[in-house]
Amino acid sequence: MKIKEQLNSLIADALNAINVTDSNIQVVEAGKPEFGDYQYNGAMGLAKILKKKPRDIAQDIVANIPNSDMIEKLEIAGPGFINITISSKWIAKRVDEIKDDDRLGIAKKSNPIKVVVDYSGPNMAKQMHVGHLRSTIIGDTLANLFTFLGDDVIRQNHIGDWGTQFGMLIAYLEELGKGSEGSLKDLEQFYKDAKKRFDEDEAFATKSREYVVKLQGGDIHCLELWENFIDKSLGHCEEVYSKLGVNLTRDDVKAESSYNDDLANIIKELEDKGLLQTSQGAKCVFLEDSPNPLIVQKSDGGYLYATTDLAAIKFRCQKLKAKRVSYVVDARQSEHFKQVFEVAKKADFAPEDTILEHISFGMMLDKSGKPFKTRDGGTVKLIDLLDEAVQRAKKSITRRDTFNENELEKVAEIVGIGAVKYSDLSINRESNYIFDWDKMLSLDGNTSLYQQYAYARIQSILRKSERVLGDIKIGDELERRLALKLLQLEDILITTAKDAKPHYIASYLYDLTTLFMKFYENNPILKDGIDEDIKKSRLALASVVANTIKLSLDIMGIAVLERL
């Protein structure tokens, strides 16, 4: 339900009636329950322009708000706040309407656009490690969300499959001979072994360098080795994606190397448009407020990732026709993207009205605030981290006896992976993220387990009552607030999509669930002596709460359980 939009429009009508224009009407949720449900604070701002007392303006607005069954009460408070209380009857009706709706009454956008979400982007020379975690799960959530809201989403996994390391890697792969693909299982080790050979054996090093050149020249033998290597490496990534429950497939892979053929054109186009300058032998684009230029071709003729990124923008805007391109990449690359985006627009690779945005996020730190590493200082492999999550989750499940070994494993997977994802998604992505096992697997606080528990508990109630849902009847204030909260999901999702900040959803969910727990504490459902209509109404409310939790978690790529 787009509640704010409806309220904004009522305010707009009122302002119209008194010949006032406010180009940015924004009702906000009320700060406190005493202030009603929503408030409009624009009267104070208008006071100066109109040279009238803010309270008088508020008075005029209130007097001119059209009659609506949505609004129960309008009050003017303080210097000129307009406090809006939503009608309980209206709320009950709306919840009734979404009771059996898969989308919980949330509309698909009437004007969908093509959105490219660029995320994960692992390097094929190495195993996926914790550095890829945040991009992968934040990006996947955003892609899910945009899709749910109706946009045409194209996921792009910009894998790093090109560069000098591959000469060394394929030379080593060849040396080990056919049937040795098993050694690719641990890419980290494979890389180290190859590097060791490279450092110790001059002949091998020479061959590696030759292979880079051959590979770039399109040598069939080297290409074959390389393709084989990439295929295996990508297989490892897919294993991680599957464990993580991330919707990335081979169809979404658009490798760095796929842009190779266009790189020379990029340079030429920049040159034709007069954007290129040569400095210290390198071809650069100088930008007004950047101390350093964007280098697009090295003095030795080689291209850089800036060049590839430009080619990718061109592809996404011109071939894929994207109107919004979201890069889910860590904060350290913000300058890089700022420059690349600016050049892309100047060079017309991207139309002026296309949104190019860097969805940046902070680093992942351990409990003591240091970069997340293994005990001996190495990088933590993602697959190991996920396995540990499942192991820890298994230990934390208290009602173990209700599951057999198979079920327990499954439950632990859902709980453990959910915890890893939720704890990441529940904090503002821009700040650094402190990774804390105990916190994320706790039943207290804003965690996935708390949500999953609430969901399972509601399912238990519904089972016992045979799911007989009735019409919603709002009884007390707690019930009213809970029902209204349910209707706010759409507003939250829209804002989340606009700002690309998944933690809005998590905050909302936590509010909802704690509110439900309070409601449930005070408004018994299955106890004896509850009037049948009230019982059915409360069951319906509980059911919509469960559906809301499920839908929201689903967008975050987290599963729920019928029993926990």
Add this chain to the structure above:
RNA sequence: GCGCCCGUGGCUCAGCUGGAUAGAGCAUCUGAUUGCGGUUCAGAAGGUCACAGGUUCGAAUCCUGUCGGGCGUACCA
């Protein structure tokens, strides 16, 4: 040196882009509870929002400066 980001109770985080008495969860303290699935519920305590100015009816939020931390600083990605 320059640029970007950050600084909110002991800890981890919110704070809806300028609104009313700055909110949660851990941890601490005090009560309640034979329990519709508990690792429960209610309450208390804990803050000069890093600091100093400025903008205005009104600032955690915007501007300037200072201090502290992180990251990045032309031919890696």
